[in-house]
Amino acid sequence: MDAFSLFGPALRRLDPETAHRLTLWALRRGLAPHQKATDDPILASELWGLTFRNPLGLAAGFDKDAQVMAAMLGLGLGFVEIGSVTPRPQAGNSRPRLFRLPEDGAVINRLGFNNAGLETARAQLAAFRKAGRSAKQRAGPVGVNLGKNRETTDAASDYVLGAAALAPLADYLVVNVSSPNTPGLRALQARGELEELLGRVKAALPQPAPPLLVKIAPDLTDEDKADIAAVSLSLGVSGLIATNTTVARPGDLRGSARGEAGGLSGRPLFAPSTAVLGDLYRLTEGRIPLIGVGGVASGADAYRKIRAGASLVQLYTGLIYGGPALVPRIKTELARLLREDGFDNLQAAVGADHRYSG
Ligand SMILES: Cc1cc2nc3c(=O)[nH]c(=O)nc-3n(C[C@H](O)[C@H](O)[C@H](O)COP(=O)(O)O)c2cc1C
Numbered sequence: 001m002d003a004f005s006l007f008g009p010a011l012r013r014l015d016p017e018t019a020h021r022l023t024l025w026a027l028r029r030g031l032a033p034h035q036k037a038t039d040d041p042i043l044a045s046e047l048w049g050l051t052f053r054n055p056l057g058l059a060a061g062f063d064k065d066a067q068v069m070a071a072m073l074g075l076g077l078g079f080v081e082i083g084s085v086t087p088r089p090q091a092g093n094s095r096p097r098l099f100r101l102p103e104d105g106a107v108i109n110r111l112g113f114n115n116a117g118l119e120t121a122r123a124q125l126a127a128f129r130k131a132g133r134s135a136k137q138r139a140g141p142v143g144v145n146l147g148k149n150r151e152t153t154d155a156a157s158d159y160v161l162g163a164a165a166l167a168p169l170a171d172y173l174v175v176n177v178s179s180p181n182t183p184g185l186r187a188l189q190a191r192g193e194l195e196e197l198l199g200r201v202k203a204a205l206p207q208p209a210p211p212l213l214v215k216i217a218p219d220l221t222d223e224d225k226a227d228i229a230a231v232s233l234s235l236g237v238s239g240l241i242a243t244n245t246t247v248a249r250p251g252d253l254r255g256s257a258r259g260e261a262g263g264l265s266g267r268p269l270f271a272p273s274t275a276v277l278g279d280l281y282r283l284t285e286g287r288i289p290l291i292g293v294g295g296v297a298s299g300a301d302a303y304r305k306i307r308a309g310a311s312l313v314q315l316y317t318g319l320i321y322g323g324p325a326l327v328p329r330i331k332t333e334l335a336r337l338l339r340e341d342g343f344d345n346l347q348a349a350v351g352a353d354h355r356y357s358g
Contacts, residue, residue, distance in 0.1 A: 016098045016107070016320075024063075027071040033324050035076035040335040043078075045346050047289055047311055048211040048238055050141045050171055054078035054331050055346055056302060059293050059314035060145035060176065060215070064115040066124035070132070073139035076327040081314065082121065083145030084176050087161040089117035090149055093181065097262070100320070101255025105297060106269070107317045109245065110262030112181040113147045118165050125169035141171035145215065150182055156197045160204040163212075170210045175201060178217035178244035180263040186217050191227035198235050211238035216280075218243035218272045218294065225276065229283035241291040241314070242280055243273040266317035270295025274308050278353065281309025286351050297322060299333020306334075306346065307353040 014022070026032065043054040057079040058072050066082040073080055092114025099108045115121075121144070128142070144166045148158035159175055167173060175198065177188040188197055194214070202212065214237055216228060232240060245263025253268060273294025280290055292310030296302050297318035305313045318326055343349045 015096065016100050017095065020098070024067055027068040030071065032071050032075060034074045035328065037328075039076070039078075039331065042335050042338055042344065043331060043346055045311065048172060052078045052312065053140060055306070055310075055312045056327065056330055056334075057081060057140075057143075057291070057312055057314040058319075059316040060084055060174065061109075061111075062316050062319070066121050066128065066142075069124075069128050069142050070139075075324050076331065077140065079140040079143065079171075079312070081143040081145050081174065082125075083115070083174070084113050084147030084179065085115055085118055085121045085144065085162055085166065086113050086147045086149045087118045087152075087158050088149050089120070090115060099255075099257035099260050099262075101253065101257050101264075101266070102321070103254040104258075104266065104268055105295075105317070105321055106253070106255060106264055106266035107320060108257055108260045108262045108264050110181045110260070112150065113179065115147075118162055122165055122169065125166065129169060143172040143174055143213070144170035145174040145176050147176050147179065148182065148185065155184070155188055156200045159197060159201050163201045164204045164206065167205050167210055172211040172213055172238070173205075174213045174215050174241060176215045176244070178215050180217070180245060180247045186219075189216060189220065189224060189228060191231060194228065194231050195235065198231065198237065202235065213237065213239040213241055213291070215241035215244055216276070218246045218269065218276050219248060220276065222279075225279050226283055229280060232288055233284060237288060239289045239291060239311075240280055240284075241293060242277040243269070243294050245269065246272060248272070265294070266321075267295050267297065269317075270297075270301060274305055277305060277310055278308040281351050281354060286354070296330070297326070299330045299335075299337060302330055302334050303337045303349070306349050307351070309351045309354065311347070311350050 039053045060081045093112035097110045146162035148155045152158045245265045277292045289311040291312045292305030293314035296315040302313045
């Protein structure tokens with residue numbers, strides 16, 4: 001969602017990063033719609049001991065500094081993921097670094113983990129917790145997505161710092177090894193690297209530890225995916241998030257920014273990210289909960305992710321083009337599709353494609 005969708009089409013002419021800053025400003029001031037209706041009970045689920053009143057969450061990158069968690073939950077989202085947070089504040093790449101491709105329903109970004117750092121995130125999360133009662137009573141869980149500073153050579157040490165500091169304030173933690181805009185980051189998805197990284201992060205977690213998830217890229221070989229599944233099963237990873245943005249550029253992109261470097265998100269990412277999600281469901285035999293993200297812009301899209309294996313779904317780019325009204329629309333359509341196919345709860349539909357297509 002950007003300022004366009006809150007304030008009207010005139011602001012569409014603003015560059016996208018300015019529009020995003022204005023949107024965060026408006027959300028902080030409570031200028032966003034607030035959902036009054038309660039969610040359809042068919043959309044509710046329990047995962048990792050947490051209650052999700054609906055499966056639709058905000059993907060990382062929208063609220064990097066944990067500024068608008070309450071406002072986004074207030075729009076009707078079932079959960080929110082803040083970050084990516086790096087230990088030290090970081091300016092990110094030079095501008096322009098965020099581009100709309102409206103013809104494609106897509107965005108390209110090469111922000112490079114611009115964020116205010118771990119101490120700011122910790123203060124924001126602590127204030128939110130204090131105001132917001134216990135996790136069970138809040139409108140929805142808040143996950144914390146961890147990254148690394150660009151200059152850090154021992155990548156694991158940054159994730160360890162983030163995990164140790166923010167675990168007590170996170171309903172779940174995400175090790176993000178899939179952003180394309182930090183050199184070397186995606187190499188952490190390789191088997192040996194991932195094993196070492198997750199081993200060190202797990203050892204650093206204070207008890208009781210929150211669920212630990214790993215967010216992966218869409219641009220993986222079959223061997224990569226098999227390795228990630230094997231490592232996740234053997235190390236007891238709580239969940240996988242599939243996927244981050246892609247460095248691929250489908251040949252049919254029309255937006256004039258299609259040649260920009262960075263990660264592509266939105267509609268063109270839907271099919272490849274859903275394929276990776278389905279592969280992971282199969283490779284983990286449905287034993288690890290998956291969060292499906294990439295190109296969700298309708299209830300039908302969310303439903304396809306769920307049938308492919310997602311227990312929860314996230315979106316970001318869809319909100320840029322669809323605005324806040326997209327949230328209730330997706331939920332209504334998803335509830336209808338579940339009922340049409342004879343499911344009486346969301347969990348029953350998770351991975352359904354794998355069962356019915358043999
Ligand atoms: C502007 C922008 C910034 C992002 N920043 C992050 C980030 O900091 N950490 C992360 O894990 N993913 C980040 N993402 C990726 C999203 O969380 C999501 O995985 C991806 O955009 C696919 O979902 P979508 O098609 O619904 O946008 C970012 C995406 C966009 C568009």
